[in-house]
Amino acid sequence: MVDYGGMKKSRSLLLRQLPGVDELVRSEALSAISEKYSRTLLIDTARAVLEQVRADILEHESGKEVVKNRVARSVEEIAEKVAESLDRFSGAGLTKVVNGTGTILHTNLGRALLAKEAVDAAMVAAQNPVNLEFDIITGLRSERDAAVEALVCSLTGAEAACVVNNNAGAVLLVLNTLAEGEEVVVSRGELIEIGGSFRLPDIIAKSGCRLKEVGTTNRTHASDYAEAVTGSSSILFKAHKSNYEVTGFTAEVGLKELSGIASDKRVVLVEDLGAGALIDMSVFGLPKEPVVGERLEAGADVVTFSGDKLLGGPQSGIIAGSRDLVDKIRRNPLKRALRCDKMTLAALEATLKLYLNKNDLSSRLPVLRLMTREVDEIEENARKAALLLRERLGAGFTVEVLESAPGAQNGSVIGGGSLPGYMLPTTVLGVTHVKLSAQSIYNGFLASDPPILGRISKDIFLLDMRTIELPEDLLPNNFV
Numbered sequence: 287m288v289d290y291g292g293m294k295k296s297r298s299l300l301l302r303q304l305p306g307v308d309e310l311v312r313s314e315a316l317s318a319i320s321e322k323y324s325r326t327l328l329i330d331t332a333r334a335v336l337e338q339v340r341a342d343i344l345e346h347e348s349g350k351e352v353v354k355n356r357v358a359r360s361v362e363e364i365a366e367k368v369a370e371s372l373d374r375f376s377g378a379g380l381t382k383v384v385n386g387t388g389t390i391l392h393t394n395l396g397r398a399l400l401a402k403e404a405v406d407a408a409m410v411a412a413q414n415p416v417n418l419e420f421d422i423i424t425g426l427r428s429e430r431d432a433a434v435e436a437l438v439c440s441l442t443g444a445e446a447a448c449v450v451n452n453n454a455g456a457v458l459l460v461l462n463t464l465a466e467g468e469e470v471v472v473s474r475g476e477l478i479e480i481g482g483s484f485r486l487p488d489i490i491a492k493s494g495c496r497l498k499e500v501g502t503t504n505r506t507h508a509s510d511y512a513e514a515v516t517g518s519s520s521i522l523f524k525a526h527k528s529n530y531e532v533t534g535f536t537a538e539v540g541l542k543e544l545s546g547i548a549s550d551k552r553v554v555l556v557e558d559l560g561a562g563a564l565i566d567m568s569v570f571g572l573p574k575e576p577v578v579g580e581r582l583e584a585g586a587d588v589v590t591f592s593g594d595k596l597l598g599g600p601q602s603g604i605i606a607g608s609r610d611l612v613d614k615i616r617r618n619p620l621k622r623a624l625r626c627d628k629m630t631l632a633a634l635e636a637t638l639k640l641y642l643n644k645n646d647l648s649s650r651l652p653v654l655r656l657m658t659r660e661v662d663e664i665e666e667n668a669r670k671a672a673l674l675l676r677e678r679l680g681a682g683f684t685v686e687v688l689e690s691a692p693g694a695q696n697g698s699v700i701g702g703g704s705l706p707g708y709m710l711p712t713t714v715l716g717v718t719h720v721k722l723s724a725q726s727i728y729n730g731f732l733a734s735d736p737p738i739l740g741r742i743s744k745d746i747f748l749l750d751m752r753t754i755e756l757p758e759d760l761l762p763n764n765f766v
Contacts, residue, residue, distance in 0.1 A: 297343050297344065300343050301340060301343060301344075304336060304339060304340065304364070305336075305361045305364065307329060307332050307333050307336060309361070310332045310336065310361060310364060310365060310368065311325070311328050311329055311332050313361050313362075313365055315361060315362045315365030315366070315369075316328065316332075316365045316368060316369065319369055319372065322372075323372055323376075327372070327375075328368075328372075331368050331371050331372055331375070332368050334371070335364060335367045335368045335371055336364065338367075339364060339367075381736060381737070382736045383395055383736060383737045383738075383739055384736055384737070384738040384739065384754060384759045384760065385739060385753045385754065386731075386738055386739055386740040386741075386748075386749035386750055386751075386753065386754055386760070387739055387740060387741050387750060387753065388697070388698035388699065388712055388714070388741070388748075388750025388752055388753055389698070389699050389700075389701035389753070390653060390656045390657060390698065390699070390700050390701055390702075390752070390753060391594075391595055391596075391653065391700055391701040391702025391703075391704055392701050392702070392753075393701065393702055393703075395739070396594075397594040397595060397601070397701075397702050398594045398595065398597070398598045398599060398600075398652070398653045398702075399598075399652040399653065399656075400598075400599065400600060400633055400637070400652065401598065401636070401637060401640060401650055401651055401652060402650075403636040403637070403639070403640060403650070404599060404600065404632075404633040404634075404636040404637045405633070406636070407632040407633055407635065407636035408600075408629040408630075408632050408633040408636075410632065411628040411629045411631075411632035412628075412629050416628055416632065418430060418628045418631070429616075430625060430626075430631070431447070431448045431449045431616075431631070433631070433635050434447070434449050434604075434631055434634055434635050434638065435447045435448060435449075437635060437638040437639065437641075437642075438604060438606055438638065439606070440642075441564050441578075441579065441638065441641050441642075442564065442578045442579040442582060442589075442606050443579045443582055443583060444578075444579075444582055444589075444606035444607055444608075444612075445607070445608050445609040445612070446606070446607065446608070446609040446612035446613065447604060447605060447606040447607075447612060448604075448605050448612055448615060448616050448621070449593075449602050449603070449604055449605070449625075449626050449631065449634065450602070450603045450605070450621065450624035450625060450626065451601070451602065451603065451624050451625070451626055451630075452592065452594075452601055452602065452603045453558070453560060453562075453590055453591060453592040453593075453603035453604075454480075454484060454489060454603065455603050455624040456558075456590040456591075456603030456604065456605050456624075457486075457489055457493075457558050457590050457603075458489055458492060458493050458620070458624070459605070459615055459618060459620050459621060459624055460556055460588055460590060460605060460615060461489070461490060461493035461494075461495050461521065461523075461556075462493040462494055462495070462618060462620055463614050463615045463618045463620075464520055464521055464554050464556070464588075464611065464614065464615070465493070465495045465520035465521045465554075466493065466494040466495060467494060467495070467496075468495060468496065468518055468519065468520040468521075469495070469496045469497075469498045469516070469518045469519040469520065469521075470490050470495045470496065470497055470498065470519075470520065470521045470523050471498045471500055471511060471514045471515060471519055471521065471522050471523065471553075472486070472490075472497060472498070472499060472500070472523045472524075472525065473499075473500055473501045473506035473510070473511075473524075473538065473539075474499045474500065474501050474502055474503050474506065475501060475502070475503050475504060475505075475506055475527075475532060475536075475538065476523075476524065476525040476527065476538075477499070477525075478525050478527065478560075480560075480703055486525060486558075490523075495520075495521075496518075498514055498519065500514045503532070504532055504534065504535060504536045504537075505535065505536060505537040505538075506537065506538055506539060507537060507539065508539050508543055508544075508547060510539075511539060511544065511547050512547050512550075512551070515547075515551040515553060519551070519553055520553055520554060521553060521554050521555075521556050522544055522547065522548045522551075522553055522554070522555050522556070523556050523557075523558070524541065524544060524555070524556070524557040524558070524586075525557070525558045525560075526557065526558060526559045526560050526561070526576055527706070531706050531707050540584075541555075541557065541581060541584040541585055541586060542584050542585055544585070545584065545585025545586065546585070548585075548587070549585075554587045554588065554611065555585060555586050555587045555588075556586070556587065556588045556589075556590070557581055557586040557588075557589050557590075558589075558590045558591075559576055559578060559581060559589055559590065559591040560591060560592060560595070560703055560704075561575055561576075561591065561592065561595045561596045561702070561703060561704040561705070562578065562591030562592045562593065562595050562596055562597040562604065563575040563576065563577050563578065563596045563597070564577065564578055564579070564596075564597055564641055565577065565641065565644060565647075567596070567705075570648060570654065570657070570658050571658065572657060572658075572705065572708070573705055573708050575596060575704070575705065578591055578606060582606065582607065586607065587607050587608050587611055588605060588606070588607035588608070588611055588612070588615075589605075589606050589607060590603060590604065590605050590606075591603075591604050591606075592604075592702075593634055593637075594702075595702045595703065595704050596653065596700075596704050597637065597653075598637055598640075598651045598652065598653035598654060599633060599634045599637035599638070600629075600630045600633040600634055600637070601630070602626055602630055602634055603624075637651070656752060656753060656755075657700065657710065659752060661711050661712070661713065664712055664713045664751045664752055665687070665689075665713040665751075667713075667751050667754070667755070667756075667757050668687050668713040668714070668715055668751040668757075669687055670757040671715060671749075671751065671754070671757035671760045672685045672686070672687050672715055674757055674758065674760065674761055675715065675717070675760050675761070678761050678762065678765070679717075679762075679765065682719050682720050682721065682722075683717060683718070683719050684716075684717070684718045684719070685715055685716070685717050686715065686716045686718075687713060687714075687715060688713070688714050688715070688716050688748075689713060690711060690712045690713065690714055690750075697709030697710055697711060697712060698710040698711075698712040698750055698752040698753065710752060712750055712751065712752040713751050713752075714748045714749060714750050714751065715748065715749040715751065715760070716746045716747070716748055717731075717740075717746070717747045717748075717749065718746060718747070723745075724742045724745045724746055724747045725742065727747040728740060728741075728742055728747050730762075730765050731747070731749075731762055731765070733764070733765075734762030734763055734764055734765045735762075735763040735764045738759075738760065738762055
């Protein structure tokens with residue numbers, strides 16, 4: 287029989303023996319770190335650790351010996367837990383992660399890697415006063431977006447442009463400025479949802495506009511738009527399906543035709559491009575994405591797009607279009623609430639300047655470089671990395687170099703809601719162990735320093751070398 291009475295007594299004894307918060311904070315065991323952290327933080331952390339120890343005693347133990355063996359009891363043991371908790375807290379936050387997933391624009395990892403020029407520009411802005419809203423030539427106050435605006439207009443042919451913190455913010459600002467309280471006409475086939483269950487209908491509602499759906503999920507015709515516009519309509523809205531495809535029995539209205547309808551009905555034509563290609567990607571052997579300048583030329587009054595996707599810059603939302611509309615958008619009080627800081631603008635300006643010389647763009651812009659890497663180069667790096675990784679991981683592990691052809695399950699992808707369904711050829715490393723599962727290996731690499739993120743396919747842990755440029759990045763320290 288289980289001696290429940292004895293168990294309760296042992297638990298009660300352990301609880302009485304636990305130190306108080308003040309005793310723990312003043313203990314010699316914590317004296318070494320008492321000057322490193324504020325007293326308030328020490329007290330809060332000590333209290334939280336003690337509460338957890340009490341919970342372990344009350345809820346997780348089934349007998350005196352188990353309690354004795356598994357639960358920290360002494361001041362020294364509990365102080366060690368407090369120190370560990372403080373180390374985790376002070377070390378928490380953004381840290382370098384090695385991207386072995388094969389997803390180039392990985393939203394969870396921050397999307398586009400910045401070019402050296404953009405990093406340098408952001409550092410200058412971070413460490414120095416800069417002419418953010420000041421015209422050095424005239425000595426007068428200037429627009430925050432002035433430098434970026436000039437570049438966007440030059441690269442897209444837009445009359446005017448402005449920048450906000452991300453593309454969802456750009457869409458929100460445009461709709462609120464140009465159609466608050468009025469109808470926004472959208473095809474049902476373009477009511478997109480992006481990452482995190484963030485839906486276009488929700489943005490339209492939050493902007494203060496009324497959504498008016500036309501057509502069906504797979505087919506929308508010009509007559510659907512024309513018949514939907516009333517005196518309460520202000521915008522015909524077109525959303526580029528950048529993160530999914532609709533195939534089969536489909537129909538959609540081209541931008542030129544939609545522009546004619548908007549002109550006849552005296553409403554504004556807005557297009558959200560999302561991915562934000564400034565150049566024709568097919569030049570580099572990639573599928574063609576809608577190019578911002580071409581969409582404006584085709585008749586869009588305003589185009590919105592992201593800065594941190596195919597453009598290859600920092601997180602931002604760019605609004606380009608006719609001067610009178612962009613000026614209205616700029617005067618909206620929400621513009622200030624959504625504006626970018628000086629580091630973002632500096633990095634974006636430097637990124638846009640790279641597009642002024644397209645001859646070496648594929649080598650200087652990291653996003654484009656990763657998308658256009660030759661398979662031979664990737665394979666060579668994979669073989670070097672495999673040798674290093676075998677030596678580091680040791681006995682029990684097998685590291686194989688595996689090919690992955692276009693369209694295969696293990697191909698690389700662009701990600702970030704760009705070029706949906708398109709896969710790039712790559713070379714991957716398959717890591718297995720005689721006893722460990724693929725999930726255990728995944729967890730071990732993720733617990734290394736720095737964390738190495740891969741993926742699992744068919745019970746094999748994979749590291750995609752398209753998104754890993756240096757073999758040395760695959761030398762995990764403290765592998766669990």
